[in-house]
Amino acid sequence: MTKAFKGITRIDYEGVATRGWMVRITRDGIRKQQFFNDRALGGKAKSLKAAKGCYALWVAAAGPVKTTRNQKTSRNSSGKVGVHLVRNVDARWVNAESFGYCASWVLEDGTRQKLSFAWKRYGKKMAWELACLAREKELTDRGIVIAGFEKKSGKKVKIQPVSRRS
Secondary structure (H helix, E strand, O other): OOOOEOOEEEEEOOOOOOEEEEEEEEEOOEEEEEEEEHHHHOOHHHHHHHHHHHHHHHHHHHOOOOOOOOOOOOOOOOOOOOEEEEEEEOOOOOOOEEEEEEEEEEOOOOOEEEEEEEHHHHOHHHHHHHHHHHHHHOOOOHHHHHHHHHHHHOOOOOOOOOOOOO
16 A cells, blocks of 8 residues: 555556556635656656645645634524534433533544533523533533633523433
């Protein structure tokens, strides 16, 4: 297996004479691609060098990648990026459903993080505010989120005891 290079893919299929490197870049919805043939450029190493050079030129000309991170999209129905309504249904009980707000985000390494606040335990408004704060600070520790909210707002968070069904 060959080493991975960003934006560069090895085209090396069995039974096909065409071998080389494909360079691709997409910015603002516009995709550019170019193939660098081993045979035409004098070998695998030379075609890779040409592909890397092409990719470096395209990246320099294209500028930085624009992401939609922390931008509200048409799919957002809650009004706050990364906070959504959750509905839980327990099939073991009749009419056993609960609601809450969930804050979620993705870390730099690609792992997902989330933290939920139930309406029954915190109240609808407080659950919303806590979820928004958890998302804003990207915190998964409920105690730290609650302490931060109390410090910021000067309000005490009242936690309702939740009865468990056996």
